[in-house]
Amino acid sequence: MAVYSDIVIEHFQNPRNVGVIPDADASARMESPVCGDLMEVYLKIADGRIQDAKFRTFGCGAAIASSSMATEMIKGMALAEALALTDERVADALGGLPEQKMHCSNLAASAIHKALQGYLEAHPEGQPGK
Amino acid sequence: MSDKGQRMIYLDHAATTAVDPRVVEAMLPYWTTQYGNASSIYRLGRQSRQAMEQARRDVADILGAQPEEIVFTGCGSESDNLALRGTAWASRQKGNHIITTPIEHHAISHTLLQLADHFGYEITCVPVDQYGVVNPDDVGRAITDKTVLVTIMYANNEVGTIEPIAEIAKIARAKGVPFHTDAVQAGGSLDLNVERLGVDLLSLSAHKFYGPKGIGLLYVRRGTPLLPTNTGGGQEMGLRAGTENVAYMVGLATALKLAYAHLEENNRRIALLRDQLIRGVLSSVQYAHLTGHSTQRLPNNASFVFDYIEGESILLGLDAQGVAASSGSACSTGEAEPSHVLTAMGIPPRRAYGSLRLSLGNENTAQDVQDVVAMLPGIVHKLQQMSPLCPGATALA
Numbered sequence: 212m213a214v215y216s217d218i219v220i221e222h223f224q225n226p227r228n229v230g231v232i233p234d235a236d237a238s239a240r241m242e243s244p245v246c247g248d249l250m251e252v253y254l255k256i257a258d259g260r261i262q263d264a265k266f267r268t269f270g271c272g273a274a275i276a277s278s279s280m281a282t283e284m285i286k287g288m289a290l291a292e293a294l295a296l297t298d299e300r301v302a303d304a305l306g307g308l309p310e311q312k313m314h315c316s317n318l319a320a321s322a323i324h325k326a327l328q329g330y331l332e333a334h335p336e337g338q339p340g341k
Numbered sequence: 342m343s344d345k346g347q348r349m350i351y352l353d354h355a356a357t358t359a360v361d362p363r364v365v366e367a368m369l370p371y372w373t374t375q376y377g378n379a380s381s382i383y384r385l386g387r388q389s390r391q392a393m394e395q396a397r398r399d400v401a402d403i404l405g406a407q408p409e410e411i412v413f414t415g416c417g418s419e420s421d422n423l424a425l426r427g428t429a430w431a432s433r434q435k436g437n438h439i440i441t442t443p444i445e446h447h448a449i450s451h452t453l454l455q456l457a458d459h460f461g462y463e464i465t466c467v468p469v470d471q472y473g474v475v476n477p478d479d480v481g482r483a484i485t486d487k488t489v490l491v492t493i494m495y496a497n498n499e500v501g502t503i504e505p506i507a508e509i510a511k512i513a514r515a516k517g518v519p520f521h522t523d524a525v526q527a528g529g530s531l532d533l534n535v536e537r538l539g540v541d542l543l544s545l546s547a548h549k550f551y552g553p554k555g556i557g558l559l560y561v562r563r564g565t566p567l568l569p570t571n572t573g574g575g576q577e578m579g580l581r582a583g584t585e586n587v588a589y590m591v592g593l594a595t596a597l598k599l600a601y602a603h604l605e606e607n608n609r610r611i612a613l614l615r616d617q618l619i620r621g622v623l624s625s626v627q628y629a630h631l632t633g634h635s636t637q638r639l640p641n642n643a644s645f646v647f648d649y650i651e652g653e654s655i656l657l658g659l660d661a662q663g664v665a666a667s668s669g670s671a672c673s674t675g676e677a678e679p680s681h682v683l684t685a686m687g688i689p690p691r692r693a694y695g696s697l698r699l700s701l702g703n704e705n706t707a708q709d710v711q712d713v714v715a716m717l718p719g720i721v722h723k724l725q726q727m728s729p730l731c732p733g734a735t736a737l738a
Contacts, residue, residue: 215657220657220661223654223657224657224661226727229726229727240729247679247690247691247694248651249728249729249730250729251729267727267728267729268727268728268729269649269650269651269728269729269730270651270654271651271652271653271654272653272654272657274651275654275727
């Protein structure tokens with residue numbers, strides 16, 4: 212088993228933002244091409260900012276902790292900021308991830324990007340910079 | 342004790358075991374006072390040789406073998422490597438075909454892969470059924486005049502299924518093909534008598550039965566074609582060069598004797614705990630399935646898959662409550678694919694991700710079983726509630 216930081220373990224034990232938002236403004240389902248892990252993300256968006264975020268994840272400890280941390284990080288962010296979220300930043304916030312687990316933080320960042328891109332296609336007026 | 346000070350429940354005896362203090366005691370003199378080289382002619386060396394030969398006789402007695410058929414090695418993996426590569430090298434004139442199964446330990450499968458990729462060997466994998474059992478008739482049908490070895494494990498490390506190796510050995514012998522079995526998981530609980538089993542080569546590892554890590558053995562039936570893979574000073578009947586590790590040989594032999602002194606009594610006690618564990622988990626955890634055969638399995642192995650969740654996260658949940666266990670899941674082993682054992686048994690990949698192996702041992706009690714059966718439903722339920730795959734979750738298309 213991979214050796215995890217205390218932050219990863221803490222987020223795994225007490226994941227933030229678990230659940231669904233039935234009237235979400237944006238949502239996405241993403242499957243990791245690497246290991247088959249799966250994440251669903253739900254976002255409430257208003258005034259160009261993410262007001263709330265929830266997730267459900269099928270995956271290992273790193274995938275669950277990354278989902279928890281990434282959704283926690285984007286709450287309150289402007290859309291452009293959230294679109295710029297990278298897997299490295301999620302991993303850093305978790306106190307680092309083992310090399311073979313970096314794709315788990317990538318899953319969380321990618322799922323959020325996918326939800327936001329879907330939102331921006333449906334709401335072109337919300338494009339960052341417009 | 343775990344981090345938070347709660348008591349540890351160790352349920353990973355298939356991974357390794359603690360060394361029995363009586364084994365440590367028996368080993369101690371051979372580092373400090375009886376340290377002689379077993380190949381030296383003077384008294385100190387002779388004493389080492391005597392201890393080594395006694396260890397070899399003790400092991401041979403339990404295996405029903407001759408002492409000179411016991412080759413000590415550095416570990417179970419080395420024994421497997423020697424059996425496969427040594428046979429392949431010695432039988433090059435006869436042929437280049439080896440028969441195995443898709444559920445072998447990597448010490449077997451990766452060695453065979455190398456023989457296939459770099460040395461022109463052809464490997465046939467006979468299938469296993471949904472319980473992980475090989476059909477001996479399939480082995481018979483796979484043998485050709487180019488077959489130099491059949492290698493099939495005695496008991497599977499992930500799901501605990503016991504293979505019908507005595508029947509397979511009979512078929513191989515009738516066709517004049519040597520038969521090797523990786524008995525690393527079977528050592529310490531199943532019959533190792535090589536005459537009853539009819540095997541020609543058999544691998545064992547001491548640390549699976551309360552002996553030290555760093556020593557294994559390969560039984561080599563007299564007359565079996567085998568070349569050494571480690572050459573040098575001619576130790577171990579010329580099959581494994583290197584100064585003899587007398588302390589560890591004594592350790593292996595002592596541990597094996599202790600394990601086989603009370604075998605049936607021990608197996609009965611542990612199998613009872615296993616059955617309580619299996620019943621408890623299946624009746625209290627949602628979406629739980631037993632993996633492996635229901636009766637034809639190691640007395641200490643309780644292995645499961647849980648739908649909609651991933652094995653490593655179960656291990657972390659158990660670890661937080663002081664329980665040490667294993668999973669064959671991809672994410673716990675650092676690989677991207679789910680367990681090759683479970684998928685070979687026809688378990689769909691997504692379900693195979695949620696595997697858990699609980700393996701009991703001598704120090705486990707009925708209380709341990711009760712405690713794990715009490716904590717597992719909560720751990721699994723929490724993860725299933727978090728999973729987008731679990732029924733009841735609001736699924737996105």
